[in-house]
Amino acid sequence: MQVKTNVLPAPTWRYIGVNYDTIEQLEKFRQGNIMAKCSDPAVKAIAPEKIAESDASANCGYMIDTAELSGTLRIEYFSDGGDLADYSIITAREGTDAMAVFTCGGDVHFHNGLTRIIAEKNSRLTLIKIHGFARSEQAVDSILANVGENAELNIISLELGGAHSLTNYQIELDGEASRAFIDSACLAKGREVMDISYRINHRGKNSVSSITCSGALKGQARKTFKGTLDFRKGSSGSKGSEIENVTLLDRGVVSRSVPIILCTEDDVEGSHAASAGRIDEDVLFYITSRGIPMEEARRLIVFSKIAPVVDKIPFEDLRDGVNIYLENYMCD
């Protein structure tokens, strides 16, 4: 059965094909070995009954309380061919400042991840997600977050493809002066399809948000980016911006961008900018004029597009993993 996802808040002409994406609903989970590794012993795995209670169906996940963390948290999921559905809840406790890194590896037939975030007053949480180290047929990654008064949520997301991947982040800026920043980079190649939907609802006064999404497309990859900033009633004094930047490496790629800014409040500021284009000839010439061969120069430029995101990953082995991924990406 087909299920609609990433539905656009304000639909446009159907022939453009951006109103929604569809995924195949699973009849039954494909069994396999799922391994989940967590760096912090204080973090409890969510018991299967707990998962069943919440209406998310999942086969692994963690209950994370930032007050209990000692240092940066790292959670790695691994599957050897089974379906993976992870469900985690992060409570960013009042006044805490925490960082968590989620990755997924191996061979995942179907991946469905959901992260529920509650950011309490005056907290700061940085969540780093790396998708695409695992081979997947269909991957859906969702974040549902509520951000309280003067709290800050940073989401750093690296999308490295998969046959069909969907990202759905919805952030509620509930509290006064709450903040959310999404910084993402993506690389798609071959016949990969990527549908990215970010939605930030400004509800609190003087709330601030920004969305940055950059990356590259190769082969016949298709990417749709939907970024919505919704200034709800009561969000006066709020500001939000979204920027998308895509480098088109081949003629066969399709990049579609749907930035939406909705305002029910007057005193707000929303802006968006999008650019999509081929590699700049002047930049290529500059790099090659320093002795660097053309292929290497192209790789450097693609790397430069995702580097601001990669540079924020606090683990060297993960950064190395991205570099290896990029080498293969350029050669494919």
Add this chain to the structure above:
Amino acid sequence: MSDILLEVSDIRASAGDKEILKGVSLIIKKGEVHVLMGPNGAGKSTFANVIMAHPGYTVTKGSIFFEGADISRESADQRARRGIFMSFQQAVEIPGITLENFIRSSKAAVTGQNQPILKFRKQLYSYMDALDMKRAYAGRYLNVGFSGGEKKKSEILQMSALEPKLAILDETDSGLDVDAVKIVSEGVKRLLDGERSVLIITHHQRILQALAPDFVHVLVGGRILMDSGASLVEKIASEGYKWLSEEALV
């Protein structure tokens, strides 16, 4: 072996339908300092870019030899690996690549040798110190947010690190204050060891006072109208280029 480093013969080059260089020849020997002057729009930057193999220009006639080898058909990276360097009039900004990583990759490319991080960094810092550049710039994205003067220093820093046999400086001294011109000229002087050569494109005397050119060439309307000794610089400084075009018409 001949002491000729660069030999450009009767180069014609165009961008789109527009012919910009209309038969330019120039010989630079090892250890020499050459100056290329000329009014705005004369084709000076085009000439530099053509030597560096900018793909935006089509060379329709002529040849370029470097150390006796015909490099007319070589790409920019191949020419750079032979030892040609151009300091850009307009440096490009590349967010996402740090200045240090960029120079390290370039150095590895021109030398064909891997550059161990710590050893390379030490060397880079010594060049930065000499150019009065804050070391923190090494970790910043290439030319991003650099002021005009900092971009010029970034070019000279790259030149210092890559140690080219021929450095072409395209108005590297423009827009710099007296102190900065001095620092830049000293950077170029350090490169000159009797074997290496420079071609300086400039409108100003200051950098030339520091670098004592051997030859001055004047490019007007895509042609070299005069090759001369250093004394020409002063005449141009006081009288401009007008007399030259008139003389050429006679």
